[in-house]
Amino acid sequence: LSIPGDLSLAGFDDFEWADCFEPRLTLVEQPCTEIGRQAAALLSERIASSHAAPRAVRLQARLQARQSCARPTHMRPA
Known part of the structure; x- marks a missing residue:
């Protein structure tokens, strides 16, 4: 594949x-510093x-869309 x-x-x-990485990875980015800050404030x-x-x-996460996600170029039979 x-x-x-x-x-x-x-x-x-x-x-x-x-x-x-090749292809560059699509990842969800969490605001880690702000998560820690908010956790400390709540505590x-x-x-x-x-x-x-x-x-x-x-808190708002952000999608870092890169080359590892795309529409399929062809469909395989089921």
């Missing part, structure tokens, strides 16, 4: 050397007020 001709490949947690809030209601924080 060839990537991306027969199969698209996508992963999670974009990393600095993802561009070094501090809970320590300061143990009766505070738990809350969730959603």
